[in-house]
Amino acid sequence: MRTIFWDDDTGTVRMIDQRRLPGALEVVSCRTHAEVAEAIRNMTIRGAPAIGAAAAFGLALAARESQAADLPGLLADLESAARTLGETRPTAVNLAWALARVLAAASRFTGPAGDLRGFVLAEAQRLADEDVEINRRMAAHGATLIDKGDTIIHHCNTGALAVVDWGTALGVIRTAHEQGKHPHVLVDETRPRLQGARLTAWELSQYGIPYEIISDSMAGFFLSTGQVQKVFFGADRIAANGDVANKIGSYMLALAAQDNGVPVYSVAPTSTVDLALEHGGLIPIEERAQEEVLGIQFDGQPVVPQGARARNPAFDITPARLVTAIVTENGIVRPPFEVNLPKFVRS
Amino acid sequence: MRTIFWDDDTGTVRMIDQRRLPGALEVVSCRTHAEVAEAIRNMTIRGAPAIGAAAAFGLALAARESQAADLPGLLADLESAARTLGETRPTAVNLAWALARVLAAASRFTGPAGDLRGFVLAEAQRLADEDVEINRRMAAHGATLIDKGDTIIHHCNTGALAVVDWGTALGVIRTAHEQGKHPHVLVDETRPRLQGARLTAWELSQYGIPYEIISDSMAGFFLSTGQVQKVFFGADRIAANGDVANKIGSYMLALAAQDNGVPVYSVAPTSTVDLALEHGGLIPIEERAQEEVLGIQFDGQPVVPQGARARNPAFDITPARLVTAIVTENGIVRPPFEVNLPKFVRS
Secondary structure, X not given: OXXXXXXXXXXXXXXXXXXXXXXXXOEEEEXXXXXXXXXXXXXXXXXXXXXXXXXXXXXXHHHHHOOOOOHHHHHHHHHHHHXXXXXXXXXXXXXXXXXXXXXXXXXXXXOOOOHHHXXXXXXXXXXXXXXXXXXXXHHHHHHOOOXXXXXXXXXXXXXXXXXXXXXXXXXXXXXXXXXXXXXXXXXXXXXXXXXXXXXXXXXXXXXXXOEEEEOHHHHHHHHHOOOOOEEEEOOOEEEOOOOEEEXXXXXXXXXXXXXXXXXXXXXXXXHHEEXXXXXXXXXXXXXXXXXXXXXXXXXXXXXXXXXXXXXXXXXXXXXXXXXXXXXXXXXXXXXXXXXXHHHHOOO | XXXXXXXXXXXXXXXXXXXOOOOOOOEEXXXXXXXXXXXXXXXXXXXXXXXXXXHHHHHHHHHHHOXXXXXXXXXXHHHHHHHHHHOOOOOOHHHHHHHHHHHHHHHOOOOOHHHHHHHHHHHHHHHHHHHHHHHHHHHHHHHOOOXXXXXXXXXXXXXXXXXXXXXXXXXXXXXXXXXXXXOEEEEEOOOOOOHHHHHHHHHHHHHOOOEEEEOHHHHHHHHHOOOOOEEEEOOOEEEOOOOEEEEOOHHHHHHHHHHOOOOEEEEOOHHHEEOOOOOHHHOXXXXXXXXXXXXXXXXXXXXXXXXXXXXXXXXXXXXXHHOOEEEEOOEEEOOOHHHHHHHHOOO
């Protein structure tokens, strides 16, 4: 099953509810673009490529919701929906990229107004199908970086659940596993939302790939004691100089890897690359609700004292100097990234 | 109230149950040295200086438990109890230091055998009283390192709960607060046992010191965005070259601080310094039960999939090159530590 897909019978977008995993595998339906926006915001669906696909399908719903009778009216409604969808999460650029792609296609449409609805849906469907193919190509490129028996630290979730299907960084590990390279994964639990402990551990158990969960703060111990050969994570936005915005904690993980001579690979489709931004300091970092940090429990009991407050930046910037290579669907990009990234990104 | 104290009325060692905080402030009693050993093992009491005091009081209980009628018999029972107490946790050297100190005093005792029991208790009491005085001296030295309005990242718990009273790194922050320097603390939650979110946040709220809890992985974000002026943590063992064994995560925090030019201070009594060990690689690192990592919950639901496994190293080594200074009761030790540490440690 894909993480997100169009259901023709009901005319809805369906997606796995990632907040309920691993306890329950539930699929929820969105009937309107506003419901898709809320699903992105509350992280029913997350992962940069997956929310890109969700936004595209959101526009398909918006086209069907529109009462407009002519093309300009329909396009205005699509643009309004794109603003709603685009405001849900600021850091991952795939969201803006997917909206821009579908809107641009719609604006070039010249047929009867009524047919634009099907055209927008077809474009969203094409984007989703391409995402699966792109993931397979990234995985094939990235798997060449994995040696037999490697122990890999992986941060957040970058598997099938983070994309339409297969995965970015975890897709690489999956492909290496299928190639008989026997990778072993140390899964960063990835506080505060615990996408590693919750989703990556669940995916790895489905694929039969051996893993152990670690607290994010433990990565340095395993790196400094020579137990790790590679670090892999995804990306939410990559600046023109190769700075990588990714799930909070990626920067400290990359620092610990570099301090011990372990390579760091970011795996992301070229739709994640934002050549318009010179460096990572220009990438907006989302700060989410403090309850995501404060809500932790043990033995059913809250942990923090009453009245406690928290900070919750959801992403950080791994400077390009800490990134060994960026794996894209078009190949493996090495430094200097400002020179090499444009060669891999189709305009 | 002290974290641990002797109760003359009942002839027991009493200690705050740190597993129940912040929900409940409960004091438990240990009647035997075996109960003290279990309290150290299960982290009813934790913090390197506090478990040193607990071990000393454990020997006081062992002396009272002993049926031996002569000094050699009593000493043999004390040595047996010291082995039991010493095996509870391997990393913090204060435990071994306290046991050795009380045993050495007992071995020099020349009075009537029956009086050794009171003598051992008096020695344990003296060690506990000295701990409080040592903490005050460390705090006074360390507070000179804090500037008005500093935002400080603090890892684990090093407050009154980690010692007999006052605190090591948190004691420094407390004293700076009393001096009107208005420190603001970003509290590393400190997975997996969450001593920061659980204990440090509770202590800071008691002292009226403003703080916010962060996930350990967020420290790099705040450091790299210029929001932090100092990093403070304690130590469980310091090697002769200044390598610091401390709660898991300290190493990655120190790396992120160094990468942004922010000083890193380890605050610890000289009983934490193990001049017999040339470097941190020789310090034994405790690996605790995987349930401490896997038992995390949200909304009363488990997070990890069934059958998940975890690793759980409880400490890591921060190399001396990342440590700006070590604050002891005898003053602030600066690099080169292999030259300067011996000058501060009384033999």
